[in-house]
Amino acid sequence: LFVSKMKLKLAIQKSGRLHDDSIKLLKECGIDINNGVNKLKTEASNFPLEVFFLRDDDIPQYIEDGVADIGIVGENVVLEKKKQVDIVEKLGFGKCRLSMAVPKSMEYNSVEDLQNTRIATSYPIIVNEFLRKNNIKAEIHEISGSVEIAPGIGLADGICDLVSSGSTLFMNGLKEVETVLKSEAVLAAFKSIQPAQSKLLDKLLFRIQAVKKAKN
Numbered sequence: 001l002f003v004s005k006m007k008l009k010l011a012i013q014k015s016g017r018l019h020d021d022s023i024k025l026l027k028e029c030g031i032d033i034n035n036g037v038n039k040l041k042t043e044a045s046n047f048p049l050e051v052f053f054l055r056d057d058d059i060p061q062y063i064e065d066g067v068a069d070i071g072i073v074g075e076n077v078v079l080e081k082k083k084q085v086d087i088v089e090k091l092g093f094g095k096c097r098l099s100m101a102v103p104k105s106m107e108y109n110s111v112e113d114l115q116n117t118r119i120a121t122s123y124p125i126i127v128n129e130f131l132r133k134n135n136i137k138a139e140i141h142e143i144s145g146s147v148e149i150a151p152g153i154g155l156a157d158g159i160c161d162l163v164s165s166g167s168t169l170f171m172n173g174l175k176e177v178e179t180v181l182k183s184e185a186v187l188a189a190f191k192s193i194q195p196a197q198s199k200l201l202d203k204l205l206f207r208i209q210a211v212k213k214a215k216n
């Protein structure tokens with residue numbers, strides 16, 4: 001009786017770039033959820049799944065805390081948050097890259113040109129790792145939004161931010177000079193997921209892989 005009531009708890013983005021594709025993926029997996037826009041959570045009618053709608057940045061923490069077992073979130077967020085979360089499957093949407101960019105007018109030949117600069121970013125952990133690997137000493141300024149305006153207002157010499165088309169960088173007089181990370185939406189799961197949830201995750205994963213195969 002207990003086991004039959006067991007549900008897998010999935011966190012997806014409440015609104016934003018990954019929301020629609022996350023819902024679409026569930027639909028393609030044959031999972032019906034009624035997607036109430038202002039709801040915090042909903043249940044699937046034909047799969048033991050509870051869906052929580054959260055801010056993307058919060059999803060790794062909610063997984064670590066056990067509020068959700070799994071989540072759909074950008075790889076960039078998983079790697080930055082460093083929580084007890086594994087990447088289970090890449091999902092093929094939400095593709096972007098985390099890149100270093102500097103003013104168009106700055107001469108740039110190699111990563112050495114970042115030596116002793118100030119870099120504005122919302123990804124201090126990933127950027128710090130990149131700088132350390134490349135033996136670059138730079139000052140990281142953590143800012144949470146509108147990173148691309150930092151050089152223009154004199155707050156930083158360069159930035160590290162997500163890029164997809166490149167038009168935001170272009171409009172702010174910046175050029176992309178290093179790719180730090182290639183990212184896409186991933187299915188992420190708690191490292192110590194319980195056996196019952198793990199079985200349900202395998203079922204879901206089987207369907208996701210079938211959907212991906214059908215697209216190739």
Ligand code: PRT
Pocket residue numbers: 013014015016017018054055056057073074075076077094095096161162163164165166167168169183184185
């Ligand atoms: O409200 P919440 O916190 O949930 O959402 P959010 O505003 O933090 O995130 P959101 O919806 O912007 O992005 C969610 C995820 O989408 C990111 O974590 C990435 O994994 C992925 N993604 C894919 C992107 C982009 N492409 C992207 N282009 N996230 C952000 N951008 C931004 C970027 O920061 C920059 O401001 O778009 C701008 C650059 O785009 P281009 O096309 O001008 O290069």
Ligand code: ZN
Pocket residue numbers: 055056057
């Ligand atoms: Zn966010």
